[in-house]
Every structure is written in C-alpha cells, then in structure tokens.
Amino acid sequence: MRNAGYQQSPWHESSSGSPRWQATTIIGVLRDGNVALAGDGQVTFGDVVVKHGARKIRTLADGKVLAGFAGAVADALTLFEKFESQLSSADGDLRRAAIDLAKEWRTDRYLRRLEAQLLVADPEQLLLLSGEGDVIAPDDGIAAIGSGAPYATAAARALLQYSDKNAREIAEAAMRVTADLCIYTNDRIIVETATQADEQDPDNAPTDK
Helix, strand or coil: CCCCCCCCCCEEECCCCCEECCEEEEEEEEEECCCEEEECEEEEEEEEEEEECCCCCECCCCCEEEEEEEEEEEHHHHHHHHHHHHHHCCCHHHHHHHHHHHHHHHHCCHHHHHHHHEEEEEEEEEEECCCCCCCCCCCCEEEEEEEEEEHHHHHHHHHHHHCCCHHHHHHHHHHHHHHHHHHCCCCCCCCEEEEEECCHHHCCHHHHH
8 A cells, every 4th residue: 555645765776786866855745725845955876975955846837836856866857847848738737737747657668767756736736746657645735755755744744733833834844853864864955835826805805986
C-alpha cells in the first residue's frame, strides 16, 4: 500500500554501487486556501556535500502554480519543462496537467528512466507525481518527497493539528525539524507560496445609484 503523505526517494546508490546524487527534502502544505512549498538547498554526491544553496522549487503560471523536485537535478529539470508544457496545454488546469505528465512519464521509454519526483500545487490542491504513474492528492493537505520526507511529514501534521500557524509557517518549521534530523537536508530553506485570489466583499461592492 502506498503512503499518500510522503514518498521517500530511493535513488541513493546506483545498481553498480557507485555514488549518486542524494535526494533532498521538499514539503507542501495546503491550508485555508493557501499553499506553501518549502525545500532545502543541499546537494550531496556520495558522502560529500557539493552545494548548500541549490534552488529546488519553482513558480509557474505567473506564480499561481508551485513545483518542487527531489532526485537527480538534470532529470528534474527535464520533468519541469514537460510539466510546464502540459500546464500550458491544459490552460492552467493543474490536475489535468499532472495526469497527462504522469501518463507520459510512465509510458515514454526515455522519461521512465528519469530519477526524480515532483510536488506540484496551487491554492486548491497539492499533488505528488512519480515515474510509476502516481498522481497522489493527500487527504490532509500535506505531502513530502526526498530523503527527509518522513520527518517533514510528521512535523507538519503535528503543527497542522495542534497550532494555528499558516501554510508557510508550517512548511518552514517542518523543514527546520527535518534539517536537524536528516543528513541530506540542510537549513538553507526556500519557501514559495500561492494564495487564492481575494473575492470581493459583497458589503463593499459598488452599487448603482
């Protein structure tokens, strides 16, 4: 049975035993019409940290959609481009774009070999995508990918249930907990948010005189 809350990246070592680019931690939190994606900046090759401030989260569709990745950087960038193309073709429909990408990712011989996972979100939904054809919408509005996913998910769930923090605050706090526990996650945290467009208050709406 798949866990809809997090997916831990398995790509730590190649089948030949040679070192691989280690995964990171990305978490998404959806609350009260707001969504936040947070990720750390560490890039690790084998047992060596080679970069501290990598950016693994992007804003798409004029800031209305967020996307983050865990896994091989080049593979993730390829998937970002594919997803952005699907999003454009779907006229900004996040779910449709995610499903179309998952179908292509699973069936295309080249894409099937890409070693990455994606979290994509807008203020109404948060989706986890993998090369196995998964498009998972978590029940509680929290999803994480990468090496520190279990820690980030647990911290975010506790904060969601027992605090009044907003989506951004929960995502950032969960990442700081993860950075203390996961050796492949650092505290160079980047957070991106998207918010539902404010609806006009009927009491303040203009009236004809």
